[in-house]
Amino acid sequence: MDLPLIDLVVFLVYMLAIVLFGASFYFKKRTADQYITGGGNLPSWAIGMSIFATFVSSISFLALPGNAYLTNWNGFVFSLSIPIAAILAVKFFVPLYRGIKSASAYYFLETKFGSWARTYASVCYLLTQLARMGAIMYLLALPMNALFGWSIPMIIIVTGLSVLVYAMLGGFEAVVWTDAIQGIVLITGALACAGIILFSMPEGPGQVFTIASEHKKFSLGSFGLSLSEATFWLILVYGLFINLQNFGVDQNYVQRYLSAKNEKEAVKSTLLGSLLYVPVSLLFFFIGTALFAYYQAMPESLPEELFAPENSDKVFPYFIVNVLPTGMTGLLIASIFAAGMSTVSTSVNSSATIILTDHVKKYMLPGISEKGEMQTLMIASFVMGILSIMVALAFSGVTSALDAWWALSSIFSGGILGLFLLGYVGKNIRQKFAAYGVILGVIIIGWMSLSPLIPDGSSLGTFRSPFHANLTIVFGTTAIFLVGFLLSALANRNTTVQNQS
Known part of the structure; x- marks a missing residue:
């Protein structure tokens, strides 16, 4: 279907504004340290929003409502592990990384086990980021292709190049500030969508809770001890390990610890970004549950093929395009792209940092100049961005x-x-x-x-x-x-x- 002109304008204006705003940081005089950590002088609220935006990807924006629509709130248990991991992070990990004063998350491993450990971890990280960026861009393109007929390769290339422009030119400051903006857009769009669903119910907002309760949609899953089923405890333990990995060894997070003015500010930003994800992920699950109630109350509003379990991830995009008011649709599509762009931009910048600190400065050019460092960061950002687009295309x-x-x-x-x-x-x-x-x-x-x-x-x-x-x-x-x-x-x-x- 064709996107209404107003929605298309809202979406395109948003995309252009983000790219231009991020790229504008190119004109600030910067050193390699400023390119990597913003000079360690960024406000804690902006860093916190950037951590939040790093948590949320387009996968979250589409998959969480789809999961809640199809099943229940078992997946939300993952979010319940985040406060535990966040407390451990601010008590142990933030002081550790600010104390060793290295831009690389993997320098610590070298001090414990030698160069092999640092090189092993950094290569694994780069491979993970390529897979992550590729998957996010490809999964972002799928619903846009299904809804509007836009070419999947075209969506991937346009999205990838848009992110690459401001991530490469603007450096870490551009990533943080655009993340902060995109986090606000994302939350605003999700809140608006939840409100519209609630107040569109034939019998009022309470009908959502009535229908959802009848179908046990608020269940957090079984409390059994099975190792082969997604029980409450299994998801909680899984979430704890994943989030310890995020806070403890993920370069995306370590750079944010170092970008704050001092340790106290770093702790505040880490708690803000991580704890904000808990209610927002709850909002995503609620949207999925509310959509289930909405289409149970008005089944004629949903095409028959979308009732199939395998199409549950398409229900939310269908609602965005066919039910939301004109203008709001453009905002929600922008929100989906915001979630994906913020994650990809973070990965581009952090990958470039690792290439410089763990490979170029350590093995290739130990005495590299300040100018050489900046050139390396720019080239590495460009290469990782292009490779991520190629990986996304390969996912087809x-x-x-x-x-x-x-x-x-x-x-x-x-x-x-x-x-x-x-x-x-x-x-x-x-x-x-x-x-x-x-x-x-x-x-x-x-x-x-x-x-x-x-x-x-x-x-x-x-x-x-x-x-x-x-x-x-x-x-x-x-x-x-x-x-x-x-x-x-x-x-x-x-x-x-x-x-x-």
Whole structure:
């Protein structure tokens, strides 16, 4: 269908304004430090909004309502783990990274285990970011293609280049300030949408809660202890591990710790950004539940094919285009793009930082000049942006891009958290035992991540993992930590006994 002119204007004006605003930071005189952390002088509220926007992607904006529409609020349990992880972050991780005074999240690993650990973690991070950016841009293009017939490659290329322009030219300041704006747009759009659904119900807002309760839509899932089903406890533990990984070893977050004026401001911004995600994710789940009630009350308003479970993610975009008032549709589409653009811009800048600090300055050009650093950051941003567009285009034809992204991200990033915890918690950990732990952890992660690809009825079926996919990071991280810790403890004990004898 064709987008009404007013909505198209709202959307295009928003996109153009964001690109121009972000690119305007290019004209500020900057050093490499300012390009990476904004000179460590950014306001805590803007950093907090940027952390929030990093949490939220276009996947969240579309998938969370779709998940709640199809099932219940079991997925919201993930958000309930965030306050726990945030408290640990401000108590341990923020002081750690501000204390070591390195722009790289992986310098800490080098101080504990040597250069191999830093290089391993940074390469895994770059691969994860490429997969992440590609998946987000591709998944963003799907509903736009289904609703308006826009070409998927065209959407990917336009979105990717728009983000690349301001992320490359504007640096970290552009990322933070555009994230702050996009976070506000995203929240405004979601609140407006929830209000419109509530007050469009035939019998008033209360009907949403009546219908949702009848269908147990507010359930947080089973409280059983199964390891193969998405129970409350399984999702909570999974969320805790994922969010510890975000706060502890994700370059996107570490740069934000360093961009605040002091540690107190960094703590405030971390708490603001992380805790804000909890009510906003609740809002997304409520929108999905409210949509379910809306179309239960007025089933004739939804095309028959969208009642199919596999099309649940398309219900929210359909509502945006066909029910929202003119002008509001443009705002909501802008919100969806805002969610995707903020995540991609963050990844472009942080990836460029890692390329400079962990590879160029460490191995290629240790004595690089300030001007050379800036040139490297610009080139690295451009290269990562172009590669991410290519990855997004490569996702075309994949049966489930979201499943592919989850599998790739588990394999690429699952081992870093275990290594970090081993270095942070463990004492006198030996390098070779840390490496053994990583090898075993990656094997476990690869096995669990790739198990779903084994065809049903295959002779390899007995090798499939019996565990829920969300336990991949849990088991992988635990294996790395325990192997490195226990082998080191045993070796240290033997050394002590030999010395005493």
